[in-house]
Amino acid sequence: MDPLSIEPLEIPDVVVRRLPIYARTLTYLQQEGIKSVSSQQLGERISVTAAQIRKDLSWFGEFGKQGIGYDVDKLLGHITRILGLTQSWPVVLVGLGYLGQAIARYEGFRHNGLNIVGLFDNDPAKIGTDINGLAIRADREMQALIGQEGVRLAIVAVPAAKAQEVVDRLVSAGVRAILNYAPIITQVPDGVWVRHIDPVAQLHSMTYYLAREEAQP
Amino acid sequence: MDPLSIEPLEIPDVVVRRLPIYARTLTYLQQEGIKSVSSQQLGERISVTAAQIRKDLSWFGEFGKQGIGYDVDKLLGHITRILGLTQSWPVVLVGLGYLGQAIARYEGFRHNGLNIVGLFDNDPAKIGTDINGLAIRADREMQALIGQEGVRLAIVAVPAAKAQEVVDRLVSAGVRAILNYAPIITQVPDGVWVRHIDPVAQLHSMTYYLAREEAQP
DNA sequence: ATTCGTTTGTGAAAAAGTTGACAATGATTC
DNA sequence: GAATCATTGTCAACTTTTTCACAAACGAAT
Numbered sequence: 001m002d003p004l005s006i007e008p009l010e011i012p013d014v015v016v017r018r019l020p021i022y023a024r025t026l027t028y029l030q031q032e033g034i035k036s037v038s039s040q041q042l043g044e045r046i047s048v049t050a051a052q053i054r055k056d057l058s059w060f061g062e063f064g065k066q067g068i069g070y071d072v073d074k075l076l077g078h079i080t081r082i083l084g085l086t087q088s089w090p091v092v093l094v095g096l097g098y099l100g101q102a103i104a105r106y107e108g109f110r111h112n113g114l115n116i117v118g119l120f121d122n123d124p125a126k127i128g129t130d131i132n133g134l135a136i137r138a139d140r141e142m143q144a145l146i147g148q149e150g151v152r153l154a155i156v157a158v159p160a161a162k163a164q165e166v167v168d169r170l171v172s173a174g175v176r177a178i179l180n181y182a183p184i185i186t187q188v189p190d191g192v193w194v195r196h197i198d199p200v201a202q203l204h205s206m207t208y209y210l211a212r213e214e215a216q217p
Numbered sequence: 218m219d220p221l222s223i224e225p226l227e228i229p230d231v232v233v234r235r236l237p238i239y240a241r242t243l244t245y246l247q248q249e250g251i252k253s254v255s256s257q258q259l260g261e262r263i264s265v266t267a268a269q270i271r272k273d274l275s276w277f278g279e280f281g282k283q284g285i286g287y288d289v290d291k292l293l294g295h296i297t298r299i300l301g302l303t304q305s306w307p308v309v310l311v312g313l314g315y316l317g318q319a320i321a322r323y324e325g326f327r328h329n330g331l332n333i334v335g336l337f338d339n340d341p342a343k344i345g346t347d348i349n350g351l352a353i354r355a356d357r358e359m360q361a362l363i364g365q366e367g368v369r370l371a372i373v374a375v376p377a378a379k380a381q382e383v384v385d386r387l388v389s390a391g392v393r394a395i396l397n398y399a400p401i402i403t404q405v406p407d408g409v410w411v412r413h414i415d416p417v418a419q420l421h422s423m424t425y426y427l428a429r430e431e432a433q434p
Numbered sequence: 435a436t437t438c439g440t441t442t443g444t445g446a447a448a449a450a451g452t453t454g455a456c457a458a459t460g461a462t463t464c
Numbered sequence: 465g466a467a468t469c470a471t472t473g474t475c476a477a478c479t480t481t482t483t484c485a486c487a488a489a490c491g492a493a494t
């Protein structure tokens with residue numbers, strides 16, 4: 001990559017999606033006390049080819065040493081910076097059914113730079129109760145908190161029928177990236193990112209292969 | 218598609234992954250009382266181009282009518298059959314932390330042909346307790362149940378450090394498709410399918426765009 | 435019956451993404 | 465210090481995926 005380029009290239013989204021996996025694997029290597037890793041070794045751990053990893057990283061700079069590989073700490077540092085994870089991001093969570101509560105209690109978000117700062121639900125029975133020391137508030141207070149805290153990330157864990165409405169309100173309040181657990185594709189304006197968590201769809205895409213195996217073993 | 222072909226074509230996995238989304242959207246249309254839909258209309262609901270939908274479906278046959286579109290019931294029936302969802306699939310769930318419990322309580326699996334028939338954990342405090350009328354059993358009973366019931370699908374919701382071990386045991390017991398919620402890429406032999414649910418990675422892939430926006434607004 | 439407005443299924447073109455292959459280079463060995 | 469070994473970064477080749485564009489087909493309207 002041209003080290004003098006000021007205008008950043010448009011990085012393919014597939015590449016961006018792989019970076020967090022690289023980062024996480026590097027933290028695991030770090031915890032195992034491994035100081036240096038080749039693209040080959042890293043690739044084996046995550047079932048990605050060495051060439052792919054090198055190509056992906058080359059979008060952002062030159063982080064390795066020929067003959068040696070990558071310094072784990074340094075490469076992790078670079079990817080952390082690229083992903084904007086030197087800071088911690090405030091996140092709101094909407095919907096506190098069983099799933100929402102599990103999300104609220106999961107420590108993995110906080111440990112990875114994602115700080116849940118607001119819990120919202122529209123069930124009066126839940127409003128006012130606490131999860132991990134954070135109060136569940138009424139949906140209608142959502143906009144205010146998002147504005148005050150400058151929140152730009154949200155997690156949606158409401159039923160499918162409510163998801164689009166919730167997404168619309170989040171976006172109008174200033175949220176720019178949404179992780180959606182509802183089983184529906186929500187529409188958002190340009191400049192807003194959505195990713196879907198869809199376990200049923202993922203399982204269904206696998207039953208296809210199982211059914212086919214059964215048909216002709 | 219050649220209607221006389223006996224040997225089924227190798228369908229690209231990207232296509233297979235989209236089918237469940239089409240199917241779900243068709244059930245929503247059905248619930249709304251809509252009888253007929255064009256690739257254009259279907260595409261708009263899920264942010265996919267009309268051409269893509271037509272191309273995807275053409276791998277499996279001809280399901281539409283020129284000038285008209287697709288009959289919702291019929292197309293849904295076809296996709297349901299293609300995905301092997303005319304039957305209900307037994308599934309085992311391993312790991313009953315907050316997340317596992319939320320999964321066990323989620324009705325969406327059962328309502329979509331995925332029947333959780335076994336819950337497993339290694340925490341003695343949990344073993345013997347019930348969730349939705351299903352007992353949590355000791356990990357060591359896993360293999361037996363999988364064999365007895367012919368289970369080929371599993372959901373893994375254990376900590377990252379335990380995931381590979383659990384996956385290995387599931388596979389050796391006969392499981393052929395795994396939905397993995399643990400934040401680690403698990404290795405499986407050929408012929409076994411794994412899909413990952415990775416909310417933290419998905420959020421991290423979005424902080425990339427947020428951070429970049431911040432840098433140059 | 436003919437025309438008109440739609441919409442499918444598909445072959446071909448275009449775009450996007452992955453892999454191959456190798457010069458360049460850094461460390462290590464002899 | 466020359467030779468050897470390992471591994472990067474990258475250009476080009478290749479593969480996969482998406483989009484285009486249009487003939488064929490269907491129903492409705494005249």
